[in-house]
Amino acid sequence: MKKEYCGLFGVYGHPEAARMTYFGLYAMQHRGQESAGIVTWDGEKIREQKGMGLVADVFNERHIGRELKGDIAMGHIRYSTTGASLLRNAQPFLVRHGDLRLAVAHNGNLVNTKTLREELEAQGSIFQTTMDTEVFVHLIIRHLHDNPIEEAVRLACRRIKGAYSMLIMANDKLIAVKDPNGFRPLAIGRLGDNYVLASETCAFDLIEAEYLRPLSPGEMVVIEDGKMHSMQMFEELQPKKQCIFELIYFARPDSYVFGEVVYERRKEMGKVLAREAPVDADLVMPFPDSGNYAAIGYSQESGLPLELAMIRNHYVGRTFIQPTQGMRDFSVRVKLNPVKSMIQGKRIIIVEDSIVRGTTIRTRVKKLRELGAREIHMRVSCPPIKHPCFYGIDFSSKGELIAANHSVEDIARFLGLDSLHYLTIPGLLSAVSRENEYCLACFDGNYPVKVEDSAGKMCLEDNGGRPGIIKEYC
Amino acid sequence: MKKEYCGLFGVYGHPEAARMTYFGLYAMQHRGQESAGIVTWDGEKIREQKGMGLVADVFNERHIGRELKGDIAMGHIRYSTTGASLLRNAQPFLVRHGDLRLAVAHNGNLVNTKTLREELEAQGSIFQTTMDTEVFVHLIIRHLHDNPIEEAVRLACRRIKGAYSMLIMANDKLIAVKDPNGFRPLAIGRLGDNYVLASETCAFDLIEAEYLRPLSPGEMVVIEDGKMHSMQMFEELQPKKQCIFELIYFARPDSYVFGEVVYERRKEMGKVLAREAPVDADLVMPFPDSGNYAAIGYSQESGLPLELAMIRNHYVGRTFIQPTQGMRDFSVRVKLNPVKSMIQGKRIIIVEDSIVRGTTIRTRVKKLRELGAREIHMRVSCPPIKHPCFYGIDFSSKGELIAANHSVEDIARFLGLDSLHYLTIPGLLSAVSRENEYCLACFDGNYPVKVEDSAGKMCLEDNGGRPGIIKEYC
Amino acid sequence: MKKEYCGLFGVYGHPEAARMTYFGLYAMQHRGQESAGIVTWDGEKIREQKGMGLVADVFNERHIGRELKGDIAMGHIRYSTTGASLLRNAQPFLVRHGDLRLAVAHNGNLVNTKTLREELEAQGSIFQTTMDTEVFVHLIIRHLHDNPIEEAVRLACRRIKGAYSMLIMANDKLIAVKDPNGFRPLAIGRLGDNYVLASETCAFDLIEAEYLRPLSPGEMVVIEDGKMHSMQMFEELQPKKQCIFELIYFARPDSYVFGEVVYERRKEMGKVLAREAPVDADLVMPFPDSGNYAAIGYSQESGLPLELAMIRNHYVGRTFIQPTQGMRDFSVRVKLNPVKSMIQGKRIIIVEDSIVRGTTIRTRVKKLRELGAREIHMRVSCPPIKHPCFYGIDFSSKGELIAANHSVEDIARFLGLDSLHYLTIPGLLSAVSRENEYCLACFDGNYPVKVEDSAGKMCLEDNGGRPGIIKEYC
Amino acid sequence: MKKEYCGLFGVYGHPEAARMTYFGLYAMQHRGQESAGIVTWDGEKIREQKGMGLVADVFNERHIGRELKGDIAMGHIRYSTTGASLLRNAQPFLVRHGDLRLAVAHNGNLVNTKTLREELEAQGSIFQTTMDTEVFVHLIIRHLHDNPIEEAVRLACRRIKGAYSMLIMANDKLIAVKDPNGFRPLAIGRLGDNYVLASETCAFDLIEAEYLRPLSPGEMVVIEDGKMHSMQMFEELQPKKQCIFELIYFARPDSYVFGEVVYERRKEMGKVLAREAPVDADLVMPFPDSGNYAAIGYSQESGLPLELAMIRNHYVGRTFIQPTQGMRDFSVRVKLNPVKSMIQGKRIIIVEDSIVRGTTIRTRVKKLRELGAREIHMRVSCPPIKHPCFYGIDFSSKGELIAANHSVEDIARFLGLDSLHYLTIPGLLSAVSRENEYCLACFDGNYPVKVEDSAGKMCLEDNGGRPGIIKEYC
Secondary structure (H helix, E strand, C coil), X not given: CCCEEEEEXXXXXXXXXXXXXXXXXXXXXXXXXXXXXXXXXXXXXXXXXXXXXXXXXXXXXXXXXXXXXXXXXXXXXXXXXXXXXXXXXXXXXXXXXXXXXXXXXXXXXXXXXXXXXXXXXXXXXXXXCCXXXXXXXHHHHHHHCCXXXXXXXXXXHHHCCECCEEEEEECCEEEEXXXXXXXXXXXXXXXXXXXXXXXXXXXXXXXXXXXXXXXXXXXXEEEECXXXXXXXXXXXXXXXXXXXXXXXXXXXXXXXXXXXXXHXXXXXXXXXXXXXXXXXXXXXXXXXXXXXXXXXXXXXXXXXXXXXXXXXXXXXXXXXXXXXXXXXXXXXXXXXXXXXXXXXXXXXXXXXXXXXXXXXHHHHHHHHHHCCCCEEEEEECCCCCXXXXXXCCCHHHHCCCHHHHCCHHHHHHHHCCCEEEECCHHHHHHCCCCCCCEECHHHHCCCCCCCCCHHHHHHHHHCCCCCCCCCXXX | CCCCEXXXXXXXXXXXXXXXXXXXXXXXXXXXXXXXXXXXXXXXCEEEEEEECCHHHHCCHHHHHHHCCCCEEEEEEEECCCCCCCHHHCCCEEEEECCEEEEEEEECCECCHHHHHHHHHHCCCCECCCCHHHHHHHHHHHHHCCCCHHHHHHHHHHHCCECCEEEEEECCEEEEEEXXXXXXXXXXXXXXXXXXXXXXXXXXXXXXXXXXXXXXXXXXEEEECCEEEEEECCCCCCCCCEEHHHHHHHCXXXXXXXXXXXXXXXXXXXXXXXXXXXXXXXXXXXXXXXXXXXXXXXXXXXXXXXXXXXXXXXXXXXXXXXXXXXXXXXXXXXXXXXXHHHHCCCEEEEEECCCXXXXXXXXXXXXXXXXXXXXXXXXXXXXCCCCCCCCCCCHHHHCCCHHHHCCHHHHHHHHCCCEEEECCHHHHHHCCCCCCCEECHHHHCCCCCCXXXXXXXXXXXXXXXXXXXXCCCC | CCCCEEEEEEEECCCCHHHHHHHHHHHCHHHCCCEEEEEEECCCCEEEEEEECCHHHHCCHHHHHHHCCCCEEEEEEEECCCCCCCHHHCCCEEEEECCEEEEEEEECCECCHHHHXXXXXXXXXXXXXXXXXXXXXXXXXXXXXXXXXXXXXXXXXXXXXXXXXXXXXXXXXXXXXXXXXXXCCCEEEEEXXXXXXXXXXXXXXXXXXXXXXXXXXXXXXXXECCEEEEEECXXXXXXXXXXXXXXXXXXXXXXXXXXXXXXXXXXHHHHHHHHHCCCCCCEEEEXXXXXXXXXXXXXXXXXXXXXXXXXXCCCCCCCXXXXXXXXXXXXXXXXXXXXXXXXXXXXXXXXXXXXXXXHHHHHHHHHHHHCCCCEEEEEECCCCCCCCCCCCCCHHHHCCCHHHHCCHHHHHHHHCCCEEEECCHHHHHHCCCCCCCEECHHXXXXXXXXXXXXXXXXXXXXXXXXXXXXXXXX | CCXXXXXXEEEECCCCHHHHHHHHHHHCHHHCCCEXXXXXXXXXXXXXXXXXXXXXXXXXXXXXHHHCCCCEEEEEEEECCCCCCCHHHCCCEEEEECCEEEEEEEXXXXXCHHHHHHHHHHCCCCECCCCHHHHHHHHHHHHHCCCCHHHHHHHHHHHCCECCEEEEEECCEEEEEECCCCCCCCEEEEECCEEEEECCCHHHHHHCCXXXXXXXXXXXXXXXXXXXXXXXXXXXXXXXXXXXXXXHHHCCCCCEECCEEHHHHHHHHHHHHHHHCCCCCCEEEECCCCCHHHHHHHHXXXXXXXXXXXXXXXXXXXXXXXXXXXXXXXXXXXXXXXXXHHHCCCEEEEEECCCCCCHHHHHHHHHHHHCCCCEEEEEECCCCCCCCCCCCCCHHHHCCCHHHXXXXXXXXXXXXXXXXXXXXXXXXXXXXCCCCCEECHHHHCCCCCCCCCHHHHHHHHHCCCCCCCCCCCC
């Protein structure tokens, strides 16, 4: 079962559609650094450019300015933690069927593709990739013979289960769909007379588009002839199950996601933390930049001074030079260096946004001890992550989920802390605007959509019933 | 007259001297991104590797692990704003003279090399570069016939005028010198049994070396046979004239420079600012990351909340894709995006570390206005920069010095601010530990060392007596 | 209708299967420089690496030594003259269907895929590429449900029409097939205990494999469990229609192709030319290297001295520097420079292997005139090419077929020759061992397999009934 | 003592001087593949671009079209077999001295630079490279104070000993000099109204310049204000001692060198060989391409048929894939593959231009035996190379000189030949036009210019008096 962070961007009717898509993806690069792709439609031909690596590496001016012609475009960036990071798996996924040129870009993770795939293969379908998306495309094509494309997409959506926000380009139509629980974000904006779509609104800001609203769960939006039509694909409304991790950690703080301002929610989580777990200390500090905003909230609520006492080396990039044996924890130290005089003799509160494996944090805490910190307390702006996500967040990218198998006391001891507090689930929900609209499965194990694929189930079983890290099936 | 920011690193007696130098330079990359070089001595042969670009691009494991043999090494990183960014001008500068292999790395700017150069050419010297350093090397060689190397270096230092911290490798000796005013930083540290030297102590932190002390003005340190000797090169002590811009802007906040903790001095400047120019507002924010530490100081002193409301795109790198005509101020917006909800209707204090040309700041202020900021006040943590620096800080990299020709009121109007305050000179001096030890020429025009070269003088004259931007002579 | 030169290589049971395939492709690089791909099977997993460019650029030691695991491997190199040189179209073409991993590499061109494609799309198939090969793979899968893989391949082969030599890897089986007319070459060899397959035997020479025999038309060879089985796929034998252009021009002179030694056949063509069209002259020379071997034959038969008087620049590669306006015919001159003293005042016979568009030859002849050649006669070792090839040779790569629309006299005048003679068809057939076994359609227009696709037909019609250059349909 | 093959090119007065120089170097790439450099003068400024690698890799359109401004240009390509292949040693060598910008490009090897260097160092000179050229430049500068540049160059030439053809750019003058024995080639040509200079005339052919004449030994040519002046630098004429290896092996066959047509001289050497050492055989063949032209001569004189039976892989380039252990002699086989049917049962005469170490030839002979050759005779178009060259040909690039220590019989046995004959010295001289004008030191040990440097002498002594391979001193 593959897990992917991804970013989507689409634009309809812009004379420089590929260029707008390029910048939209560029602004959302944090959502996926493994591969990038753009497809365009110029009224006659579909064109594509995909490659491994960052947006700035995959595309050049020749691609954007000359080759990717057309005023409809959509793009995708992908992050995958599996070994199978192949160009073959880069998106958008493009097929030709008669006169139809169909491209699909997908953010999320389906939970019944294994079953669907076997069913399709029995009917003669062949697959070139391991992506859920290819299954979805086959479903569209199977329904296309008796139906217009919109209906074929709707019928395909009703067969698949799990989390998906998708963009679909079908010749001169641009279609966006969201699953009935609304797991993953997707927003609509306006750029002059044209519609734009993006996973996060920071993409709109860069191209100076105006944010209109998020897509609703189960909604299908069709842009055609410059006009946008919306429909609900499902008869029965499902409860909203938006991914709260987008707010805690994943989205950019300057984005709107699910209609929320990410920056403000993170600060609010810090404030709740300060009320839930106050401690007498000399200063509050984040491990930059992930904990910055919750730390601001904690500092403002507690009245303790905020310090940015871990200094980032702004030029850290890929280096192929290895440290010597004696240079322990080099890869941790090279990124952030503490300011000794701010640490020595101090009682410190560190605010972090999450703890997954904990090894990096442990190294940093140890370094602070060596520099003479008197007390080190940690406050985490989310509850303990005890369960894997089947809907598109890959915690395995950071290794084992430490909270799945260890008590908070054990974790505090492992990390070398004087105290440790995780934000409670009620505390977390009090920090967001509408508390009933989020998926909390990674905290409480209540999965809103059943995982049908045996692969997923097996993995749970393999792990002695305890949820663990799910690997890709081959 | 060339101006250079630079970084120096040296190590004596370490089995992986080149590797330590690599990491030392890597930690100081902010001091120069144009070229990098390392030389080593293995008891018999000198070896060098230099190249254009970042440290991580210039060196690979083959260079560091195999080719740059020896237990004495020194390295240099360079930043130059002139068109003449040639590999030819990369340092360390290496010459062969009989059995002597001599390498010199220089940080700073000399003010009498034109005169010296003409004198040397009259004696038959030839020059391959336009660097001050080549003149210095010729002076050493001229004195070498009757003197040991230490004495030749001392005599050469007495001929040159201006700002210099230098490392000199002369076969198995590693020598460090600082000019009699001590303009530019250079620190001594200890790594196990070995001595290390670096422009900033953040280089020591990365390789876990211990910081001992800064070099004194006029001091020469010779490391030989594992031992360090120190001497004063000049009979008469000069007043300390350390570059206060290292503390305001240039050095990393986690470094010690001239014995000061940079982070604390910047925070203190922010506190003084808050006392000098208080204003009623809703929040204090920096333009990241340069204003971060002064903004913390201002927030703590004023009691106003600190917000990090300009969000950095962490993946901004080189992109060769051009924005469209309509995308105004793209290059400014792509780096930092404000969080709209933090700005709208707010009275904002922005803390910056300096204003050179002002155009970027102006664009950002305009953007904040568009997002609905009610009031925008700016507080700058240094006095107005009115005079060019002849000792190694190249303000021209940012274009015209706006404060040289405009009043504070004019600048505030140009930037679109409700109010603008620069830290006063007495305020600045009150924020550092020893207020008599700094060069303030860029603020008050009192140049502690006379600029002898006609190039420098001409430029001043060309400018109608008013100091301006000095260009390189060819 | 796409035309491709291609090279195939396969090996079964070798511990370094990917490495052998790499070197096999490397030896056949002249058959395709656009893209290269290798797939391997290790008993459990299929692996692939494909890329644009030369074999040496697409693969590195990590791919060959570590990632492409398994003792069965096959590879493909491709040359395409169309704009659609996409990685997407690189081969081998790989699909997953249930537990089956199927890879196909194809050399040749089919003539009924448009029809088949429409039929398959009507049944729900989707296509990701414009390659014939994808159609073939769909056909295999459609037949797979009731049949073992060998039978599915055989049934698929009976649906397709045109020219094909193909390698098929189906989990642990390696299958080779050739069309019933045997248009394109494919040879079987032995490397220790293992079987190898290659388009040309020069691939065997490099890895020191032993050449066994060519595949027969209509033959299917299955290698499984280290054993090879052969079968005839078609009930009725078709006449052999081997591509005589492999012998004239395309294959390497050190290869066996269709059981013939290419070098000897080319020399024989030159001898027949000398008998068909003798001329009194001072010397015989080729335009290297294509005419070398026929020129040797002409010289030996005529007794006139052979000179290699056009000197190749061995370092000509990609240069991005443009010549000036005044430097006419630069791209022709940069490759070959005549030795003036060998040309001046001489009566010269030039032996060439073919004339397609004629513009390069014209430039060279003009240059020889400028250097003072007294007479220039050209002898061409093949008949005039008057008709397009639908079976896999893309004459369009060199532009218009000059002989399709012009008389020999016109061509001689265009090229600036004193005389011009093309080898006659009977002369050509007398130079090969078995004269009834070759396709001569490009000379006489007798197409042995009817072109069904309307694309092909349309193009003929578009051209006013006269055959011309066929373009790819989109 | 370094040995270098090199190529020089200069042009005066051309509006695209850098572009002409680029193409001139490109045509002579066989003379040096290690580094390339071009300098230009635009009346005010000197500009340079140098880099490691082929001409096509070192320069791009930006360099040639924009940066290297000016209508005077000169360039250099270099080949060095020593480990010290550093960019630092790339030429032209450029210095600044007062207002003078001086660039020097050198082909050849001096024999008294060690002495001169010590003398110059005693006067305060410093050296940045190990190149002879730097010594020469110091000598020019030392003489410049009392003399115009032409006289300073002349006086410098009179101090240096050995082999040199040099181009010197001194602001708006372009100067060419040749040593009094005329060891290395340099030719003058005309391109429209402008003068051009090149090591070989194939450079003229590419840019369509007209060849005028070779420089004479001891001649200095000064191009200034569009006019050329010539003078003899030495009072007493020395005997011509041109490097006969340029004719045998090094120059391109389409070049004029020392006034000779290289192609014709090589063919003549083959004819003399056929007369000196006839043998009854089935065919004559070269190992391409070095033996091609002598083989043609041998074939024409003997009447035996010429075959090009070793086929080159035209796509052999850098591959980083290693063959397996079992693949013996891979690197030899990958370049040339014999045509088996031309070898089997045949009596073969192989014509080669030289034998240095013999290992590659041995492998090829063994391969021919394996393919069934009945007899293999080798004829070599030069006498045995028994002595090192001190004037610029680096035999060490091919390893040990096999003929220095072994008899012809021993060598024939080592190579596995049925017979072996080397061209005799009288035979060689009979094949060139003026037999008294060549240096034969590598054959007979009579060095026309004494090697003064102890380095050279020591190496001879180290080798027990027998000449061997000379290594670079450090």
